[in-house]
Amino acid sequence: MTEHITTATIEADPVVPIIHITRDFRATPAQVIRAHVDPELFTQWVGPDNRTMTIDHWDARTGGSWRYFDAGDDDLQAFRGCFHEIGEHRIVQTFTWEGMPEGVSLETLTLTDLGDGWTRLHATSLTDSFESRDAWLASGMEVGINDGYAKLDALLAR
């Protein structure tokens, strides 16, 4: 029996300023892509359990762009970027937290069909320095990733 990665691994690349995230889902690549592209699905699962995502702008096509708000009890954060590529097994986009508008990451999501109804997600986030990469790793990002992917598991099961 194959072991599946049902808690995300979050790893610093040893050579370049990239974060690697790997996680398996009981779904097809097409279902996982749709959960990232359809704004009504995306806002149901992305982010920590105690925060609410709302879309400001969403044009999920190659050459489109996006912006959303991430609201907690007493703060509101905004994130934005453009979609370089939306493919059947890959999404490439830019990513900025507007609290630090100079910082831009290049994010690549790659989906691999593992067979038996499972898909492996590999997400990379490339920044322009090891300092900014390591600041993201130290930011508590794993809470949002693990909460979010647990909600995505539940969404995919429905």
Place this chain on the structure above:
Amino acid sequence: MTEHITTATIEADPVVPIIHITRDFRATPAQVIRAHVDPELFTQWVGPDNRTMTIDHWDARTGGSWRYFDAGDDDLQAFRGCFHEIGEHRIVQTFTWEGMPEGVSLETLTLTDLGDGWTRLHATSLTDSFESRDAWLASGMEVGINDGYAKLDALLAR
């Protein structure tokens, strides 16, 4: 008298997979930005002298996208990307040569007013590996950069 950089410096970053390009122009930052944003101006100067640029798609705004063709005597190359940010002193965009569609660079153009009618352009191109960065550096890119910036000098002088 200040020394100006009138032949581009093209340098490999020692720490991260970035190419740095630096070049001074006798113009304001606004004029240099306009020469990168206005498609009729951009196609007059970008690239090597022996090739012709034509626009396929051009939507130069934050969240827009672009695609152009680069034609030689017997070949046609296509390039495309999305505009993450178009500011008064900065342009951030993605960049793909469609001959290698998996490869995506994140490019940042920053303009600094040097005074006395001069502006310094600093362009960075960030890739996800040192191998792909070094392949760009070995590709003969300096011909297009130096030819292109000489044409941009002439355009800005008019």
